[in-house]
Each structure stands twice: as C-alpha cells, then as structure tokens.
Amino acid sequence: MTDLNPQAKQMADESMVRNLAAQARAIWPQEVPLLRRYQLPDEARILDAGCGTGEIASRVGELFPRATVLGVDILDQHLELARSRYALLAPRLTFEHQSVYELGAPDDTFDLTLCRHVLHSIPDLERVIRELARVTRPGGYLHLIPEDYGMLHFPRAAFDPRDFWHEVSAAFSSATGTDLFAGRHTFRILARMKLDPIMVDYVVVDTIRVPRETFAAIIEAWRDGYSAAIGELTKVSRDSALAYFNQMIAHIRDPLQYAVWMVPVVSARKLENLAA
C-alpha cells in the first residue's frame, strides 16, 4: 500500500516549524502581488490545504481582511500551534484536521484554494490537484507552490551542489513515491484538466532579494530535518549530506557568493465547465 505521507517524520520535526517560518519570511513579500492578481469577492472563501503551522493562512487572512480562511492539515501539532498563534484572527481564520486527498468541503466551495510546499512531498499529485479543483468554485483560482529541487543553484567548490540536488531528489522521489521535480510537472496536469488560464511565476529566493540569514535558515532546517533520511534512502550518506548542506549554507552567508532557489508558483482559474 502506498504511504500517503512519506515525509511524516520530517514534517513533524521541530526543524520544519523553523523552516516554515523562514520560508514565509523569504517568500511572502514576493507572493503578495501574485495573490493580489486574483479577482476575489470581498468576502472571499479561501482554503489553505496542507497549511502547516498557519504561517501563510494567517498572512492571507490579514491580506484579505473580510475573507474567511480555512487551513487544513493532518498534523495535529501544527494545527494546535496555528490555532494558538493566530487566535486573534478567529473565527474568520480556522484550522481543521483534513486530508488533501479527501477534503470535507462540497464541490465548488472556495474562491481561492492554496496548496503550498505540499505537492512534491506526497504521492499522486494529480489526484490531489483534482481534489483541490473539486472544492474550488467555477471562476475561482488554484494557487500552488509545487517545489522542484532542480531549481536550486549554488556555487561549486569542494562539492558540486548540482550533483547533490539531482541525485538526492531523484532517489528520494523513487523511494517515497513522490515527485521532487513537481514544479515542472504541475503545468501538464492543470492543462489536461482544462483549467485556464494557467500561469507559472517564480518567487526568487536568492542572496540579493532575501536576507542571507533567512535563506540560510531554510537550508539549515532542511539539513537538520532531512540529512538522516537522505542517508537512509539515497546513495548519499548522512555525513555527506551534512557536508553538502554546510557548504551551501557557508556560501549563502558569504557576501562574495551568490545562491538562488527558484520557487515556482503555479496558478490556474477553474472554468465554469470543468471537464470531468
């Protein structure tokens, strides 16, 4: 039977809480203009599917002050943290235990459905995207961040990080039944579903646009959360993974070096008549 949550351990680790906070600080400022493009009703209904600790559901709630925002996740400890951190935004912002494979909402419910940093980490992204589209109303929008580990570029030195990201991501994907190159594969899924228009934009997390310490915090959290699993699931040992990550972190902190993580933001509008 397929494990529908192969990164459960990493998602629950304290390093993921740090990571989601750093990712939000890095990505949100560039994501706001992308979210503002959507033609939403004043009292929009918004879903954040796989909301984690609520970093973004809360920001979306503040960005659209008359919207109702529901964050769902399967990790109760993240949901509890989100509820306690953002209690002031309740009841306009709520958090529920639901799986993105089987959401509780009826068809055609939400004006905007977000799913950020989830699709690459779980199997069968097409099934999940179809479920996200199901609960989005005709005329509403999908706003997806499917990560792609071929879109990180770091200086070459003692190690070549290109080898690391390519080898590790391919092996990790096969071992877990996921697609760590989901960023480049999401368009074709949306295109087959006749969603239109489909847009692919990029948030650029680099050493110019984002504070070096924030970018470094993301890679440190990945190092702390994933090196052991990389050692178990790929040909790259845990120690070697640590060395690759440490070289990348040192380069991010070095004011003479440049590094970049291209983060795809894939969005689409659900047509009135969504083909089955």
Ligand SMILES: C[S@@+](CC[C@H](N)C(=O)[O-])C[C@H]1O[C@@H](n2cnc3c(N)ncnc32)[C@H](O)[C@@H]1O
């Ligand atoms: C990397 S975090 C992203 C959190 C949030 N979207 C953000 O951008 O800050 C991925 C989240 O997806 C959740 N997740 C994994 N499988 C899920 C599922 N089947 N249904 C709902 N959430 C899921 C994990 O528990 C985790 O909180």
